[in-house]
Amino acid sequence: MTGPPPTEQGQRRVPTAWEQTGGLAGLFYSSFPVMVFVAGNAMFGLQAGIWSAVGTAIAFIVLRVIRKQPLRPAVSGFIGIAIASFIAYRSGSASGFFLFGIWLSLACFAVLVLSMLVRRPLAGVAWSVLNRVPMEWTKDRPSRFGYDVATAALAAVFAARYVVQRWLYEEDYTGWLALAKITMGYPLLALALVTTVWAVRRSERRLKRFKETAE
Numbered sequence: 001m002t003g004p005p006p007t008e009q010g011q012r013r014v015p016t017a018w019e020q021t022g023g024l025a026g027l028f029y030s031s032f033p034v035m036v037f038v039a040g041n042a043m044f045g046l047q048a049g050i051w052s053a054v055g056t057a058i059a060f061i062v063l064r065v066i067r068k069q070p071l072r073p074a075v076s077g078f079i080g081i082a083i084a085s086f087i088a089y090r091s092g093s094a095s096g097f098f099l100f101g102i103w104l105s106l107a108c109f110a111v112l113v114l115s116m117l118v119r120r121p122l123a124g125v126a127w128s129v130l131n132r133v134p135m136e137w138t139k140d141r142p143s144r145f146g147y148d149v150a151t152a153a154l155a156a157v158f159a160a161r162y163v164v165q166r167w168l169y170e171e172d173y174t175g176w177l178a179l180a181k182i183t184m185g186y187p188l189l190a191l192a193l194v195t196t197v198w199a200v201r202r203s204e205r206r207l208k209r210f211k212e213t214a215e
Helices: 023-044 046-067 072-091 094-117 122-131 141-170 174-183 186-214
Strands: none
Touching (some): 023 094, 072 094, 094 141, 094 174, 122 186, 141 174
16 A cells, blocks of 8 residues: 655645545445344344345445446455354354454554554554655654554544443444444544544654754
8 A cells, every 4th residue: 555645745645534544435335234234134134134234245346346446445344244244143143243343442452552552653653654654753752742642542442442332232232333333433533543644744844844954
């Protein structure tokens, strides 16, 4: 994956939070099969819900192939739906459809917190790796603090997902689980990524000033 195209001034443009989460396509491909699962399960039972969700995810991939559009949003959505469906099938419970996402949220929270403890906040590392830029910000404490804030915001999102959705899972509120998964998914993540955009811009301004001073 390459970074966003340069601006007219030759500088790399910082993508919006919405762009970083995949935009409308990412939201749709991750949310619609979940709604299909809940509706299918409510009307025709667990097996119908599972196959309806999987079929919908596959249909999205086929549609994008026909239209010659990038497959990543649809493929990512299919993988998540396939894993969730398998767990629901094995557990024999509709709530099991959401179990993978619940534990994944906990794992992401742990990784994000660990990255801050070792002074390599994941928000900054991910930005540098994806855009193929040196991690000069690691040598500047204020820049690193900005990425700590961004990483902490992301960690808070995953922690909230785990706590809320785990409780709904324990109470077997399948419909509310679906609603929580959708509303606490891409929309909430996009809000948290606003801090990443802030940290990137803050760090780039600081490092640019340092280079100009050195020259």
